[in-house]
Amino acid sequence: MAVSPRVLAPEGAFETESETTMAKLTIEHLRKSFGATAAVDDFSLDVDDGELVCLLGPSGSGKSTILRMIGGFEHPTSGTLRIDGQDVTRLPPERRPTGMMFQSHALWSHMNVFNNIAFGLKLRRLARAEIRRKVEEALELVGLAGYGNRQTFQLSGGQQQRVALARSLVLEPKILLLDEPFASLDQHLRERLREEVREIQQRLGITTLFVTHGQDEALAMADRIVVLRNGQCEQVDAPDIVYRQPQTEFVAGFIGSMNFLRATVEGGRFRHGDLSIALDVADGPAVLAIRPEDLGLAPAEGETGATVLRSTDFGSHIMVDLESEGGVRVKAMTSPALRFDKGSRAKLAPTLYGVYRDNRLIASGRLPASPGECKINRSVQTA
């Protein structure tokens, strides 16, 4: 489909100064309050042309509110929204160069598939032949060629979402907004559709914001992930960095599976049971965060080490649940070659870890595969 991220603006609507397809979104100090509660608090973000950014966070973190403010469905209490440098903060949705795909499809049941997609084009008074051509191109783009005459209730959930995507794309918006579009679909369909949406997004090069609370979706699709918590930004980074170098304890716990060992650093040493790590941080309480795949296990002698509670064989790996000497339940991902029976003892041997204090990353390090003392590879300045 020969669409480019350029809006077909209705009369009096947002218009671009140039014919370029650049679509940069700038959000500055955005705030939205509902009474005394701030749903979004001082949120700023720059989204580059053609970038796909995921807003990720738990329920109530403000991610949908941000998306709705960009779409014009909520008015910010304060802050500015710019698209290609033009202030759109106070523009109504119908005058913004954005296209939104809703969680509930939001298809109009009194119109067939063709009319659902053509509605926006008809509002722009395009010629009938032009409308037909664009709708057919959009349907082909989402893999629904020939479905124009179907009623929306005759389509499956996945097909309905494709129609909703086609309806958004046919108007060639500068910014595509996706509000948990796959939440109502089953896992298999969700995975297939997210691949398709990512492929279409990359093919069109359209700047996209994607709201989800599914971290796998965010990790699989995004160029950058914005992790939100209580309306504030916790971290903005590429998916691999968000996963491997979470900047806050919240992000560490929210993305993927993470073991947290709490202890007090004394004399530059973190001790938890028989685990002892030298840290170049000030003494005080700290949280050691280790991913299961970074937590090695070695057979322990005698009555020392963590107790194995359960081993679950996933074929490619074994997930071992243990209780540390400090009484904390941890998970370790081990090779199928290394098996630990229930009730046996194992030494915890982290290879990669982060240290958090007051929700901020204060140090991270890498240890050799075998258990024992190790020097810190890297320390991080607290924010």
Next chain:
Amino acid sequence: MADTAQISAHGGTQPARGRGLFGLLLVAIPVLLVGWLIIYPILAAIVSTLLVDTPEGATFSTASYRFFFSDGYSLANLSLTLWTTAVCAVLLLVCGLPIALYLRFSTSRFAAYVQGLAIFPMFVPSIILSYALIRTIGPNGTVDLLLNAAGLPKLPSPYLTPWGPVIGLVWDNLPLTVLMLTAGLGAISSSAVEAARDVGAGPIRVFVHIILPRMGNSMLVTISFAVLGIFSSFTLPYVLGPASPEMMGPFMMRTFNDLADPLNAKTQAVVSFGICLFFGLFYVWSIARNQGSRSR
């Protein structure tokens, strides 16, 4: 707990025929009551207007219907009733729809007060409303007093004109209309409206292209209800309406009581019933169509 489980297990394995009989028993009492109190009197009234007692015995005659449809006064009353009903139905939609739209889509705290105000007339008896309207818009009523105080001339009062019952009936039926329209609008999701705005539709286009086509059914049901209520109304037309022509409700009562002519009163009732039946069937058809589309 165990007993409950047993009972539910027993119910679950009950033969389909037995369950069907149980279902019929559940609806038997209301169906019998409807038959006894509504269907039978209707049939009796129709039969009694067509079988007239003569010295030779009961004979079939359509004389009372021929009289009704040839009598200028009866026809004037019928046309006044139809005119009042049509005007009220249009005014109810015109007044009720904006209120229902506001109640459905407003997120303001003020909406709750508007809803309370819109529903309030439901709790005011018709007779109280009638006298309140006489005191307000009747001769030398509040409106006249205010106009006089402002040094303005009096306005012609709608009291005892066909517009008197129209004002009263619209006021009286507005709560039900608003409630039914709001319920109809409830079926339209906010995201459907937002999606329309997202593709460039302003508020008027959203209303015309998205809201109106999807609430056609609820509007038909609302109009059917309003028409049935207004056509058979009595108190407001009796107190606020003109003496001649008059609406069918007061006309029937006067024919029965003052003229002691039960045959013609019943004939008027059957004619009124025939017209209402059309809207009743229309309502049933709307409901059936709505349920059909839901089950898809």
